[in-house]
Amino acid sequence: MRHPTPDDQRRVLAVMDAWWAGFQGDAGSLQRSLLLPRLYFQHFTDSSFLVERDDGRLAAFLIGFVSQSQPEIAYIHFVGVDPLLHRRGVGALLYRRFFRLAAARGCRQARCVTSPGNTASLAFHTGLGFQVDPGDTTIDGVAVHRDYDGPGLPRIAFTRMLTDPISPPPPATTDVRVCFLGDSFTAGVGDPTGLGWVGRLAAHTENTGLQLTAYNLGIRGNTSAQIRARWRQECLPRLSAAPQGRLVLSFGVNDMTHDGQGLRVPPEQSVANLRALLTEALPILPVLMVGPPPSGDPGRDDRVAALDEQYAHVCAATNVPYIPVFAALKDQPSWQQGIAAGDGAHPAAAGYEQLTSIIVDPWRRWLSHPIQDL
Numbered sequence: 001m002r003h004p005t006p007d008d009q010r011r012v013l014a015v016m017d018a019w020w021a022g023f024q025g026d027a028g029s030l031q032r033s034l035l036l037p038r039l040y041f042q043h044f045t046d047s048s049f050l051v052e053r054d055d056g057r058l059a060a061f062l063i064g065f066v067s068q069s070q071p072e073i074a075y076i077h078f079v080g081v082d083p084l085l086h087r088r089g090v091g092a093l094l095y096r097r098f099f100r101l102a103a104a105r106g107c108r109q110a111r112c113v114t115s116p117g118n119t120a121s122l123a124f125h126t127g128l129g130f131q132v133d134p135g136d137t138t139i140d141g142v143a144v145h146r147d148y149d150g151p152g153l154p155r156i157a158f159t160r161m162l163t164d165p166i167s168p169p170p171p172a173t174t175d176v177r178v179c180f181l182g183d184s185f186t187a188g189v190g191d192p193t194g195l196g197w198v199g200r201l202a203a204h205t206e207n208t209g210l211q212l213t214a215y216n217l218g219i220r221g222n223t224s225a226q227i228r229a230r231w232r233q234e235c236l237p238r239l240s241a242a243p244q245g246r247l248v249l250s251f252g253v254n255d256m257t258h259d260g261q262g263l264r265v266p267p268e269q270s271v272a273n274l275r276a277l278l279t280e281a282l283p284i285l286p287v288l289m290v291g292p293p294p295s296g297d298p299g300r301d302d303r304v305a306a307l308d309e310q311y312a313h314v315c316a317a318t319n320v321p322y323i324p325v326f327a328a329l330k331d332q333p334s335w336q337q338g339i340a341a342g343d344g345a346h347p348a349a350a351g352y353e354q355l356t357s358i359i360v361d362p363w364r365r366w367l368s369h370p371i372q373d374l
């Protein structure tokens with residue numbers, strides 16, 4: 001998080017239509033762009049904030065200031081969060097930061113407005129403890145000022161005392177439920193202990209303060225296409241009641257397997273499946289991906305190595321932590337010996353132990369901080 005500079009104005013304008021999802025059509029789009037002239041990025045920067053990902057892409061912004069005329073009031077003029085990051089506390093994080101700054105400058109109240117019909121904004125502000133000010137009419141049961149910003153420009157106005165406690169970030173000790181969605185490696189095939197890497201990983205939550213429920217949803221022989229098709233139906237019932245539902249993905253080896261006629265899923269389709277799955281899941285859940293491992297067939301391993309790199313790019317582009325395991329396991333005796341002594345594709349207990357040791361540190365970091373680069 002940093003303060004914006006004048007050059008950031010065009011970057012913010014460039015994302016607004018997408019981030020507001022075309023709210024109120026062309027008229028809404030024009031209104032919004034006119035509400036953020038360059039002056040906000042020149043003269044209000046030290047009380048405004050911008051959040052970027054590690055690669056510099058914009059993740060969120062808040063334009064706010066201390067009132068010139070009423071110095072006890074801090075005003076939030078505009079806030080937006082990348083839809084891929086909604087409902088992960090990013091907006092609340094920006095507000096908490098702004099409230100701290102405003103309180104340190106002697107403000108007692110925060111104020112802002114939003115348009116009637118912006119239900120996410122209404123829920124967000126009331127969720128953060130803002131009260132809706134009385135208006136001169138009601139729309140959908142909410143008090144509204146009809147011509148607040150000019151004829152035909154109604155607004156809902158909010159006020160919040162800064163002396164009200166700022167709600168802390170979600171507590172670290174909490175009920176976290178994770179679906180592990182994948183193939184036979186996810187299911188732990190070949191491991192006589194029955195633990196596989198998922199069972200071993202689940203045992204590594206000590207000292208995180210979390211109570212983990214791990215659902216192993218590995219199915220032998222599943223490709224990315226089959227996993228994409230079943231993820232909603234299988235994961236959402238397991239996670240819908242969870243205060244923190246998460247998803248771990250791992251697939252790819254079956255895609256790169258010949259079925260007599262060709263590859264079960266060509267690489268470009270496999271990558272498209274991952275991208276589509278992430279597009280569906282990310283607005284709802286934090287996701288972590290474990291890359292496909294080697295599986296004892298030299299030709300398939302070469303294809304899996306190439307797919308591993310492409311998966312890593314897709315995850316980087318969508319801000320999903322990706323744990324590559326292929327290169328680390330390729331020449332690992334415990335992995336290869338297990339495959340040779342077993343069914344020719346799956347490792348035994350020592351191999352899964354080795355795989356777990358690669359995943360465990362990033363897994364523990366992700367458990368504590370599902371949005372790693374904020």
Ligand SMILES: CC(C)(COP(=O)(O)OP(=O)(O)OC[C@H]1O[C@@H](n2cnc3c(N)ncnc32)[C@H](O)[C@@H]1OP(=O)(O)O)[C@@H](O)C(=O)NCCC(=O)NCCS
Pocket residue numbers: 019020077078079080081082085086087088089090091092093114118119120121123124125127128
């Ligand atoms: C409004 C907005 C900034 C919220 O950002 P966010 O990062 O998704 O919000 P948070 O994750 O911090 O949400 C904090 C709380 O607000 C409430 N909330 C936020 N979005 C909500 C929604 N769509 N529905 C219901 N409640 C919501 C919840 O109580 C949430 O806590 P919870 O997830 O633990 O239940 C975001 O939806 C956005 O950018 N919308 C488009 C731009 C916009 O409308 N800006 C505001 C008007 S200028």
